[in-house]
Amino acid sequence: MPRHAEPAAVHDSLVLEPRDVQFDWSALPLHWIPDEPMATHTINVLHLLLPEGERWFVKVFKDALPLITDEQLREEVLGFIGQEAIHAEAHQEVLDHLLAQGLDPRPYVRQISWLFRRVLGDKPGLTAAQRHENTIERVAFVAAIEHFTAFLGNWALNSPGLDRAGADPTMLDLLRWHGAEEVEHRSVAFDLMVHFDPGYLRRLRGMLVSGPLLVHLWVRGTRFMLAADPTLKGSVRPTWREARQIARRGLLPEPARMFRSALRYFLPGYHPTKEGSSSQALAYLATSPAARAAGS
Numbered sequence: 206m207p208r209h210a211e212p213a214a215v216h217d218s219l220v221l222e223p224r225d226v227q228f229d230w231s232a233l234p235l236h237w238i239p240d241e242p243m244a245t246h247t248i249n250v251l252h253l254l255l256p257e258g259e260r261w262f263v264k265v266f267k268d269a270l271p272l273i274t275d276e277q278l279r280e281e282v283l284g285f286i287g288q289e290a291i292h293a294e295a296h297q298e299v300l301d302h303l304l305a306q307g308l309d310p311r312p313y314v315r316q317i318s319w320l321f322r323r324v325l326g327d328k329p330g331l332t333a334a335q336r337h338e339n340t341i342e343r344v345a346f347v348a349a350i351e352h353f354t355a356f357l358g359n360w361a362l363n364s365p366g367l368d369r370a371g372a373d374p375t376m377l378d379l380l381r382w383h384g385a386e387e388v389e390h391r392s393v394a395f396d397l398m399v400h401f402d403p404g405y406l407r408r409l410r411g412m413l414v415s416g417p418l419l420v421h422l423w424v425r426g427t428r429f430m431l432a433a434d435p436t437l438k439g440s441v442r443p444t445w446r447e448a449r450q451i452a453r454r455g456l457l458p459e460p461a462r463m464f465r466s467a468l469r470y471f472l473p474g475y476h477p478t479k480e481g482s483s484s485q486a487l488a489y490l491a492t493s494p495a496a497r498a499a500g501s
């Protein structure tokens with residue numbers, strides 16, 4: 206299978222490696238962006254979605270490994286699996302910290318777990334051909350979701366508004382370390398999907414299913430977090446208008462930019478290397494306190 210041409214040599218020469226990072230959450234305030242509960246909890250939805258979601262990514266890609274015939278791609282998939290497994294555990298630690306602060310995320314997390322394990326998980330009773338098709342279809346879902354995680358990772362690496370607002374430095378390092386690795390491995394899921402099925406319809410279907418689902422889960426997660434916050438007592442209700450205002454201050458990704466990014470996924474010549482910068486991602490990983498500690 207011909208490989209996609211990369212726009213920068215640095216991306217083509219990447220070797221994906223898991224970085225076994227550790228974070229100390231003991232001093233993390235509940236509203237880690239000071240006086241910004243909606244911005245804080247909108248980003249906190251990542252901690253609700255990612256542990257179960259990234260464990261599902263790992264399961265899907267392990268199922269796909271025996272089907273891969275390109276050895277370079279196989280190595281990239283193994284690196285992707287290692288990075289995603291560590292991402293899941295890092296965000297799980299934040300959930301445990303929230304619970305200790307009196308915000309119980311478990312009701313929403315149980316719903317996410319049901320979605321990934323029962324709805325998107327293994328289907329019993331499938332024939333070998335049906336299992337093969339189901340694996341490729343789930344890879345297409347992962348590829349579409351990874352487009353969004355790369356967009357968010359690129360945003361996190363270029364979000365000085367969070368620094369100006371005094372966001373907690375440990376949380377910023379988590380977001381930017383994770384974001385940098387999402388940018389670093391942003392093409393793996395897409396290349397795996399194309400390896401199995403180079404046709405356009407699979408890509409189209411993956412985004413049409415995953416995109417609206419992700420938006421729905423994020424909106425529901427934000428509402429849940431604000432309602433569950435014991436310090437707010439239901440006084441803050443999220444609106445799209447407020448989200449746009451917060452985004453203009455640089456504390457959230459702009460919804461319109463995210464929508465335009467999703468539209469780019471539908472372009473026939475699209476490839477994830479056109480989103481974000483591998484050089485910038487590697488530069489952050491070289492300075493990230495958690496990544497540096499993991500490599501020492």
